[in-house]
Amino acid sequence: MSEAVTRTVTAPPGLLASLDPLLREWLPRQRWFAGKGRPVTGFALVAATELLPSTAKLGLYHLLVRAQQPLAAGHGGQEHPGDCYQLFIGVREALPPRLAPALIGHVTRGPLAGRTVYEALHDTRPAELLLEALRTQARVGGLRFERDPRQDIRPGLVPRLMTAEQSNSSVVYGDTFILKLLRRVVPGVNPDLELPLALAREGSTRVPPPTAWLVADPGAAAGGPATDEPYVLGVLQPYVQGATDGWELALRALAKGEDFLADARALGRATAEVHTALARALPTVTLGPAQLRTMVAGMTERLAAAVQAVAALRPYEEGLRSAFTALDDLASEGQVWTAQRVHGDLHLGQCLRSPAGEWSLIDFEGEPARPLAERRMPQPAVRDVAGMLRSFDYAARSLDPPQPDWAAHCRAAYCSGYARAAGRDPRTDPVLLRAYETDKAVYEVLYEARHRPDWLPVPLAAVRRLAGSGAADPT
Known part of the structure; x- marks a missing residue:
């Protein structure tokens, strides 16, 4: 991506419907899924952004989806409005052995029929793309990649996914930065960005200062007006090497x-x-x-x-x-x-x-x-x-x-x-x-x-x- 890239993208019709049966099985198994113990009955699409075209050898979709679930016992079996989750869906013809643990499933219908989808954060190229988008302050659909202009992000840092996360996912870039990607997201000012920014302004050295951050405006993604309450999706901070x-x-x-x-x-x-x-x-x-x-x-x-x-x-x-x-x-x-x-x-x-x-x-x-x-x-x-x-x-x-x-x-x-x-x-x-x-x-x-x-x-x-x-x- 070049400096300050802005792209308008649209996801193919029927994308979520084609992924639905696979996500119903895969999502509840993730450690960051909050609705364990209740079945997923469906999904509602909040926003979908194509970051790499699925017609290429490697495709990448960024999804915000609501997982619809029945309420717990005592609520009359009503449907819960659904927690909103941030997903990074990679698309390939077939997965190489190194990506086998990231498998979501094989799509049988819809725009991705015949392709294999997987958790893209395990893959080097999608993880590199996220850092480059933050470095260049790209805007893709309703996604805004923003950063502190006073801090430099060196290109070409090698990513690796941390495997010990609980409620979120983190990617480390060359022992220089760590990108924390929130999984269950809500619209509004997130304290995980708000408070470190405030502490950085105070000159506090006890909290790594945010270098860059990712936000989403679903209204803009759909081609409509920007909403008042964007979603904070991730924060890039210096990685405390050896900590x-x-x-x-x-x-x-x-x-x-x-x-x-x-x-x-x-x-x-x-x-x-x-x-x-x-x-x-x-x-x-x-x-x-x-x-x-x-x-x-x-x-x-x-x-x-x-x-x-x-x-x-x-x-x-x-x-x-x-x-x-x-x-x-x-x-x-x-x-x-x-x-x-x-x-x-x-x-x-x-x-x-x-x-x-x-x-x-x-x-x-x-x-x-x-x-x-x-x-x-x-x-x-x-x-x-x-x-x-x-x-x-x-x-x-x-x-x-x-x-x-x-x-x-x-x-x-x-x-x-x-x-x-x-x-x-x-x-x-x-x-x-x-x-x-x-x-x-x-x-x-x-x-x-x-x-x-x-x-x-x-x-x-x-x-x-x-x-x-x-x-x-x-x-």
Whole structure:
């Protein structure tokens, strides 16, 4: 692609219909598919863009599709409007052996009849095309490839798909950049681009600054007017070469019988520095009694729903609820808290330590299952602290036997490091911290009961601690 390429493209009629039976089988098997446990009954096309013509030896389509699914039990069997997913569909006559794991299937009808379709991010040429489009700020149909003009993107970097992703996909280019491609997408300002851009403006070195990003305007793709709410589809950032994530480092320390105190303390400092920069870059608000009661009501409702779904929570319900009522009592007395933009889903796996020992925070998307408006709301910074404290517990209890003392020491070191950089220790606000940690543990119990029952004892151990001595222990 040449500089500032703009192309108008149209997808062939019947494209989605020809892919439908293959996608119904393939999509639910992907680790980033959110609707597991419910059948896919059909697809609705949001946008389709031909990036490489399918008449050539190698074709490439960019699709935004809604997967239609029935609602869960209790909703009368109604159809869910459908989560929107970003797909990269490669088209070949036949797949070479190296691309066998990427196979979606063989098309039997429609415009691609007789061709083989596959997950294109496994293939070098489509991945190279994405980087070149970002480098040249191309516009193809409703897709806009944009970048920071102050940062240079060198052409010819060799791509490789990372295979350890969960809710998204990432391609590394020559150990220079990493392109995170969001899979489940919604229209609107995505915090995974918004917050790193704001931090870059503040000069923060704790978060890799966005180099380029990909957005889509389905209205423009269809030849109509641009919509007010484009989709953020991907972000290109510098790749921290040789970095290791905090979860892996913590497990290594545990396996060797070593403490993790210096790293925990440094990670606390890094978190506080990011919070301080976010508070400078974006507006903060004061949470008064009305806002706090709304927050407490949400926590209480989530607890009630979890207790109904997971019987193991029932003996602790009263003790867990007391964490929320204690917060409500303080709000009734007139206490207020400051809320700001936060990471929203902070844990050891969202932190990278460079070979030089410096910590960075990544993945500011927040919890993908939460509505976008909720993920962008200012919240007390202690929410991120609570998430990290829970992560230390998870690491310590992944061993047999568990190492709760290791976690306790790491939690204390993390809070001390945070206090040194922020000027305030999260432990001096115990009621708010307990409420957020309890809310997180309740969420974890529900998640593990549904998806990883073998891990259920991990959050239940925290539940026993957070509920206090007043809870009956079924064991």
